[in-house]
Amino acid sequence: MLEMNRETPIRSSDSDTLVLVDDGGRRRKRIAIIGAGLIAIVAIVLALMMMGGEKKDEAAASAAKEAAAVPRITVIVPGHQQVARQISATGTIAARRDMPVGIAGQGGRVTSVRVDAGQWVNAGQVLATVDRSVQSQVAAQQAAQIAAAKADAQLAQNNYERAMQLVDRGFVSKADLEAKRAARDAALAQVRVAQAQLGQTRAQIGQLNVVAPTSGLILDRNVEVGQIVSPGSAPLFRIAQNGQMEVQAKLAESALAQVHVGTPATVTPVGSDVRISGAVWQVEPIIDPANRQGIAHVAVPYQRLLRPGGFAEVSLMSGSADVPLLPQSAVLSDGKGNYVYIVGKDNRVQRRAVTVGEVDDDGVTIMAGLTGQERVVASAGAFLNPGDKVQPVRQAAQ
Numbered sequence: 001m002l003e004m005n006r007e008t009p010i011r012s013s014d015s016d017t018l019v020l021v022d023d024g025g026r027r028r029k030r031i032a033i034i035g036a037g038l039i040a041i042v043a044i045v046l047a048l049m050m051m052g053g054e055k056k057d058e059a060a061a062s063a064a065k066e067a068a069a070v071p072r073i074t075v076i077v078p079g080h081q082q083v084a085r086q087i088s089a090t091g092t093i094a095a096r097r098d099m100p101v102g103i104a105g106q107g108g109r110v111t112s113v114r115v116d117a118g119q120w121v122n123a124g125q126v127l128a129t130v131d132r133s134v135q136s137q138v139a140a141q142q143a144a145q146i147a148a149a150k151a152d153a154q155l156a157q158n159n160y161e162r163a164m165q166l167v168d169r170g171f172v173s174k175a176d177l178e179a180k181r182a183a184r185d186a187a188l189a190q191v192r193v194a195q196a197q198l199g200q201t202r203a204q205i206g207q208l209n210v211v212a213p214t215s216g217l218i219l220d221r222n223v224e225v226g227q228i229v230s231p232g233s234a235p236l237f238r239i240a241q242n243g244q245m246e247v248q249a250k251l252a253e254s255a256l257a258q259v260h261v262g263t264p265a266t267v268t269p270v271g272s273d274v275r276i277s278g279a280v281w282q283v284e285p286i287i288d289p290a291n292r293q294g295i296a297h298v299a300v301p302y303q304r305l306l307r308p309g310g311f312a313e314v315s316l317m318s319g320s321a322d323v324p325l326l327p328q329s330a331v332l333s334d335g336k337g338n339y340v341y342i343v344g345k346d347n348r349v350q351r352r353a354v355t356v357g358e359v360d361d362d363g364v365t366i367m368a369g370l371t372g373q374e375r376v377v378a379s380a381g382a383f384l385n386p387g388d389k390v391q392p393v394r395q396a397a398q
Contacts, residue, residue, distance in 0.1 A: 073390040075343050075375040078324035078366070086357040086367065087258065087316040089296075091249035093269070094308050095219060096281075096299055097242075100235030101127065105207030107230035108132070110223055117221045120243065121212040127237055128223055130208040135201060142198040149194045153187035160184045210236055217243040219308055243302040246281070248295050249314040253287050256294040258318040265298045266315045269305045276300050280316070315358065324372040325363045329379040331356060340370070341377040341384055349377070349388045 109131040115121055160180040166172040210223075220238040223229065229236065247267050251259065263280040278300035287294045298314055300306065330340055331354070338356045341349050354369030370376070375392055377384065384390070 070389050070391050072393055074378045074395050075392045076378045076395055078326050078372050080322045080372045081325045085319045085321040087255050087318050089249040089251050089314045091247040091314050093247055093306050093310045093312055095240035096244040096246040099239045099241055101237040102235045103229045105204050110225055110227045115218055117218050119218050123215045125212045126209045128210040132205050132208045135205045139201045146194040149191040153191050156184035156187040214241050216241045245300050245302055245306045247298045247312050247314055250293045253292050259296050264317045267300050268313045270311045272305050324366040324370045327363050330376055331364045332381050341381045343375040343392045349384050351386045
């Protein structure tokens with residue numbers, strides 16, 4: 001058997017004395033130290049692994065919580081669609097032909113007014129009458145003068161005829177005959193003068209009737225019974241010829257260049273949702289140098305909503321354009337105008353101002369502000385603010 005304990009003689013450095021050392025004890029001690037170190041290292045490694053797992057779990061939980069807090073938003077990439085090019089403007093409603101009606105005669109005191117504003121009249125219809133008592137007496141006097149002139153003319157004619165019978169017998173000279181013929185001609189001329197005077201007086205009496213120069217709608221009445229009127233007075237009535245109306249749409253110089261006679265238009269009176277179809281009938285050739293705007297006259301049929309002097313919104317269809325089309329829920333508006341929310345590359349919300357074109361059941365055409373490649377918030381934009389982080393979920397374009 002091997003000996004478990006063996007003593008090894010070692011000479012001491014201080015003397016020659018031999019020291020016996022237990023070699024087995026030293027080995028056991030060294031093994032115990034190494035084992036303790038290994039156990040400590042394993043404990044440290046296990047502790048570090050447990051701490052790292054906890055941090056990973058915390059990070060994962062934090063990430064999940066943050067993801068849950070970011071809202072999911074539906075976005076749409078509209079692209080481009082072929083739509084009618086629309087030019088929007090505002091304008092003043094007016095009569096296409098606004099005809100003032102005044103007194104044509106000498107004037108006088110108004111005795112009757114037969115129509116009021118808002119009524120339709122026919123051409124030649126009497127609108128008001130002016131006192132004609134003086135003119136009537138003058139006409140009666142002139143009628144009597146005509147009767148007297150005719151009597152004188154008849155007498156002169158008879159004298160001339162008798163003279164012609166006696167001239168051949170020598171009782172009347174040719175000179176007397178010529179004189180009687182001249183007297184007859186003068187008497188006939190006096191008849192015609194009196195008739196012309198009576199005709200003039202009757203025409204003046206007729207001018208004391210204020211008549212409608214054309215059929216149409218009475219827009220304004222500025223006369224009352226008892227009022228004294230004269231040719232220099234302000235117009236007594238205003239008539240819209242045939243009831244035709246127009247909207248004088250004010251357009252920028254660049255937009256006016258795209259409009260021509262016949263361009264279709266839609267008119268919406270302010271305060272109403274009624275859309276009236278019309279067309280441009282005249283484009284003014286002059287640009288106002290103060291504001292660089294011109295006027296396009298849009299003819300529209302008469303409706304009670306069209307009140308001259310009021311305002312209306314005008315949409316002019318000028319050709320077609322390749323523009324984005326969005327659902328109505330995607331377009332918002334406030335005091336600054338129309339806008340949409342888009343989602344950037346960092347998934348944060350951005351506000352983008354847009355110019356709106358035609359709005360119909362298909363959606364809203366965007367005439368300016370978008371290229372069509374942006375991710376536009378399709379709905380729920382009212383609950384977002386610029387800078388908000390979202391989870392965009394894309395849907396197909398409308």
